[in-house]
Each structure stands twice: as C-alpha cells, then as structure tokens.
Amino acid sequence: MDKEDALFTTVVGSWPLSNTHSNMVRIFTDLIQIGIDYPCYPQLLDMNYQFLSPLSKKVQNLEEIDNKFYLHGDFEIPKQPIALEYGEFMVNFFNDHPDLRESIKGTKACLTGPFTLTFETILKNDLAKGLKPMIFEEPHAVMVDWIVDKFAEILKQIGSAYNNMGIDIISCDEPILGLLVGRKTLFHSEDFIINTINKAISGIKGISSLHVCGRISPNLRDLLLKTNVKILDHEFSTNEHNFKIFERKHFQDTDKLLAMGSTESKFVPIKEKPINDYVEKVEFLEKYIKKGIEQYGSENLIIKPDCGFYPLKVFGEKDGYEIAIRKVKNMVLALNKIKDSF
Numbered sequence: 001m002d003k004e005d006a007l008f009t010t011v012v013g014s015w016p017l018s019n020t021h022s023n024m025v026r027i028f029t030d031l032i033q034i035g036i037d038y039p040c041y042p043q044l045l046d047m048n049y050q051f052l053s054p055l056s057k058k059v060q061n062l063e064e065i066d067n068k069f070y071l072h073g074d075f076e077i078p079k080q081p082i083a084l085e086y087g088e089f090m091v092n093f094f095n096d097h098p099d100l101r102e103s104i105k106g107t108k109a110c111l112t113g114p115f116t117l118t119f120e121t122i123l124k125n126d127l128a129k130g131l132k133p134m135i136f137e138e139p140h141a142v143m144v145d146w147i148v149d150k151f152a153e154i155l156k157q158i159g160s161a162y163n164n165m166g167i168d169i170i171s172c173d174e175p176i177l178g179l180l181v182g183r184k185t186l187f188h189s190e191d192f193i194i195n196t197i198n199k200a201i202s203g204i205k206g207i208s209s210l211h212v213c214g215r216i217s218p219n220l221r222d223l224l225l226k227t228n229v230k231i232l233d234h235e236f237s238t239n240e241h242n243f244k245i246f247e248r249k250h251f252q253d254t255d256k257l258l259a260m261g262s263t264e265s266k267f268v269p270i271k272e273k274p275i276n277d278y279v280e281k282v283e284f285l286e287k288y289i290k291k292g293i294e295q296y297g298s299e300n301l302i303i304k305p306d307c308g309f310y311p312l313k314v315f316g317e318k319d320g321y322e323i324a325i326r327k328v329k330n331m332v333l334a335l336n337k338i339k340d341s342f
Helices: 021-034 049-056 085-096 114-119 145-164 190-201 218-225 282-296 310-315 317-340
Strands: 062-065 068-071 108-112 121-123 169-173 207-212 231-234 257-261 301-304
Touching: 021 085, 021 317, 049 062, 049 068, 049 108, 085 108, 108 145, 114 121, 114 145, 114 190, 145 169, 145 190, 169 190, 169 231, 190 207, 190 218, 207 218, 231 301, 257 282, 282 301, 282 317, 301 317, 310 317
Parallel strands: 068 121, 108 169, 169 207, 207 231, 231 257, 257 301
Antiparallel strands: 062 068
16 A cells, blocks of 8 residues: 555444344445445454454363453464454455445454453463562463463464455554553563564555554554554544644654544433434534644545444444444545545
C-alpha cells in the first residue's frame, strides 16, 4: 500500500450482537453496502476468549474454567494455527457474493495480541512460584518473557494463515499495552516488547496493523514507531489527548500510517435520550476528520471508529447495533464529502 492509497475507512472489529453466523453475514453485508473500504470480519465473541478457548483445546497445560484461563506448566506450540474460521468466513462470504467483493478495496482481520492474551492468562503451580503479583491478585503469564514469546509465535502462525487467505490488513489488537507502557514499562524491557510485536506480525506479508486503546504515552508512541507495524491504530474521539502525542513528522519519511478513531464506541445509556443523539452528525464528523487531515496529512491517515462496538450491548442488541451502524454510516458519508471537495 502506497501513501496515495491512504485516507480510506475501516472498522476495529467487535459488534453488539450475539455470536451467530446470520449476524456475521448481516453485519459484514451492512459494512460493504455502507461503503467501508476495508471491512473486518464481525467479532462477536470476547476478543480474549476467541483465541484462548480454542488454544486451551490444543495445549494440555492451558485450562479453561468458567471463561477464565489457567496455565499450569510449559507447553508446545500447536503445529497448526488456531481460530482460522473467522478468516474463512470472509473467504466463503465472497465465494457466495462475488459481486460484493468488487465494491470494496480489501478485507481486514483482527487478532488479539500476545501481551493482551497473556495478560488474561493466570499462572499456576511452578510457573507462579517466585513471582510477586503486580496489578493482579495472582501472577499472570504476561509477567514471563518466554510465555509471551511463545504466544507471539502462535500469533505469527495465525497471521501467516490469514495472509495466505488473501486478507489485506491484519490487525494485532493490544489494548493492554497502554497500561504496560507509560512513564515506566512494566514486566519487560522496551526491546523485548518491540521484538515480540515484530515476531507476532512477522507472518503478515500484506499490511500489518496494531490497535491500542486509550491514552497513548510518549514512551508508547516512540516504542510503536520503532516496530515493523505499518498502521498504528488508536482512539482519538474519546482520547483527544492523543492529538498532542502524534505529529505529522512521526509519519513523514516512513511507510507508517495513522488510523484515527473518529467516532465514540463506548458510552452508557442516558435515560430518555433518543438513539439518534448518540450518533455523531455528518457535519460534526466532517470537521473532525478535517482536523486530522490538517494535522497529519491525508497521505498518512486512515479513518475508523475509536474501538470496537461490543460495549454498546448495554443498550440491548437492537438499539446497540442501530447506534453502531449509524455511526459508521455517518463516518463514511463525512469522509466522502471531504474527498468530493478535493
């Protein structure tokens, strides 16, 4: 992807509907018809469960109990990649709907990254000995280098398999990095974090992306800019502080792009507030996107929602989905109006 191909639209992944095939088809079809350039397969499961649960069925020492995951000892990396059904969904979808494939620029898949997956993995037995819990009540796998490294290898396998399916953008979702890398770096050296991210995405021959939620520290920004990741994906609508963190110079003389969150994706219902009041108006989004273009340059920018829309399930599936899909539609309309004015 060249810089002149930037300023396209995509989404982060999750949606506030139950995990059924028909819902995946509905969402994916809606995204294409709305005009999203790089639609992602609809993520309808918890992002950690989606990968840890199938991994626990392949790794004897990884145990699932009541949707929590416990690692009891060392383990062999499975020979075959896990959780490929989501990429296969898109392949099968376009086999059934080849006409819809022609109306998009490409496809996107999201993977949960090694730091976030190990952050959700609790250590037991000898693995936990000698580790003083920090943040947690008991030691978690993210504290141990070799475990994180093995998870990065597992993600490398999945990324490579998704790449072979022809998926154009493969995003590694690492929301926990905002906590691990602030003024100080927890558990690991910066070099280890950079090398681990690079390993996790090393199977991707297309376009790699890394999504980190929340407020980005200068240290995390600098760390991410040193990785091999092509797209840095962050929240801006609910974390406008990030406008002060990233500058145009960070993306000049490099092939990196910035995916700028432009619509809020998590908030709580307010009594008697109508659905439409939660949806940003096209005119507002047009001004917001122009702000990003002026600051970063259209050649460095991608437009997408802040994060996934799974939190909107608090509105109920009907209203939550209606709010989410209207937000995405208005985002596309706003960007199209800007492009028409070029």
